[in-house]
Amino acid sequence: MLSQNSMQNSPQLNEAVELLLHRVPAFAKTRSEDSSFMSHGGDDSPYLVFGDFALFFLQHLQDRGMSKENEANWLPASLQVIDQMLTSGDAELENLIQVGVLEVLDGNPDALKLVKSHLSAQGQEKFEEWIRISH
DSSP: OOOHHHHHSOHHHHHHHHHHHHHOHHHHHHHHHOTTSTTTTTOOOHHHHHHHHHHHHHHHHHHHOSOHHHHHTTHHHHHHHHHHHHTSSOHHHHHHHIIIIIHHHTTOHHHHHHHHHTSOHHHHHHHHHHHHHHO
8 A cells, every 4th residue: 555655756756765675675674674764664755765775874884884794785786776866867866865865874974975986977976066055
């Protein structure tokens, strides 16, 4: 059953949630098991899911750092999803990453530096544009 929030989202935002959960199964699994996530229990509101994803990202970096487990498991796919959406040319998807992920990561300069260093050239431009606008 769809929540009222998910019915009001654009198809692109709903597809972004599906893409994230498919491409980063470690996040999908953690989200389904950890009731501290706001989107736990199937609330697929894009901003809730991506906000939870940013918290997952931070938690795993803080707990395990740049471990081989992180580098082999969830980190590359996470960075690819961020870059793909940030460079999609779709303003809604870009906003979802900026608000749902980058703003959450903003309190952790190391996490932002990690994200930026793994973005494509176009992704880095979009990242710098977000920095200029948001700071």
